[in-house]
Amino acid sequence: MATATSIVLTVVTLPGAAQASAGAIIDPDQQYASFLAEKKTDGSWAGSADPGAKAKAPATDLAAYPKLTDKQMDAMRAATAKAEPADAEAVTVQSVQVTSEGTSVTTYDPAPGFTPDQLAAKLRAQGKASVRVVKSASTGGVSTKAASDCSYGNARTWSCPVSFWRNQGWEDPYVRFNDHSGASWPVSSVVPKWNTVQNIDSEYRWNSCPAVSGSRCIDVFSGNYGAGWTGRTTLYYASGSYGAFSNSGAMVQLNDYYDSAAIGGTRNNTTTHELGHALGLGHNLYSGDVMYYAANKREDLGGQNPVMLASIYSITR
Template identity: 40%
Template structure:
């Protein structure tokens, strides 16, 4: 794994949980979007990813009935300071229940933990689309910043074991928001947003994937520089499970919550779908058409 000079992980307790992740954004390279720059990017051992919007996934304009939520296999912590709310979403490792993960995080001193068994209020008019849900209700999203669609650059620092290169183009099929892949460095283009993606051996913490983000409670926009994705190498998982985890965490970083369908990568638990389903794509289009 390559890390920026500012990456520092504080390991706490016997479970090795990362309680603080003080991460400096890597120094930006020359803008790869300028004329004459290469059209593809790739990290060591990873395939190149073209800078081309793929065919858009079909979506429905008729909102279906909300479906019952499935069992959660994630735990969330929430803290608020003024207008800024900070959230950490921990995806349980294989064989670990949400209740067990909650207990480990509590023992490690993680603040603001939410009871994974507590009911969650979701508006069926704005925060659900069939079995798909948003990560917050009301919805949160990325700002357009002068672009037709918000421009999200997933900046990959992971080893070849983690298929970030496969997950990003899938989310780029979404309408209303553009997701692009970059290796190691965030472009300098005005108005874009970067989400850094890392992997490391964080210990048997109980989680295999983690997404951190902050949002402004007034604008409902993600806060630039606050959204990070982490994969934990301390658990042995199959290539299919890694593909699902990558798709799952990147979906959270775009504003998507969970899906109760085992045909969606946003399902909680030990399933291995590699893509969002049709309801996910309809809901994310709705998120980015709503503001």
């Protein structure tokens, strides 16, 4: 008996184990289905997590986060273009599903301890649709030899040809992040940072996103989704293929299963990465970049990602 107990204790204290405060494991798709069924017309949802202080003092003062200037962009280019070691290919785990909204593509970011193939196998076992591991050089991914409008340095667009949010009457595409996630996910401070990127406007909202003509809402959730991945981002294409994102169904889901210690990084890093996907960025080939395809330590936007994003949105569509 004593030996058996000892073995059990060893298993449950492995690094990366679920935190006691994370609650019961939930399925992210079921969470979203509940949201769709229960949300009010203003985008609010009673199932939102306790936001703590971030809902009381969101960083909505955009004057404190001015757009990057051309000079600042040039400095970022110069600082990051120097001898960054680039991997030969990036790896991305996706689930693709045809729904009433169009075609959805969900990208999962593997947690430490899971290779992309291991994560894909787990997602298939969970019944996720059309799970695939996309390598940058393979068909359907972003080629390392992509056209210049699909890459900048080690930064990559979501797809090539690019995927993008439409302007819909605004000078810059207007994206509102409707946050339903818990207090430990710093969405309120990450959104204004992404808003510093030229040519696309990002706004933070807590559990409220009433209709505004030409803008759209990207819902951000957290929950204990179990082991395997740190965050996932879902984007829809009304046309059934890459190109303009559909206004419906875009979401980011941040996994409470892993705390900062378990991922060897921070929840700021995870949040920044997933929101980068939601704006149209794919995986970076440089291990020091926040959009790197595997775990990394970057806490800011990364030098080449703002340049890449500003390029995507430099034209009105």
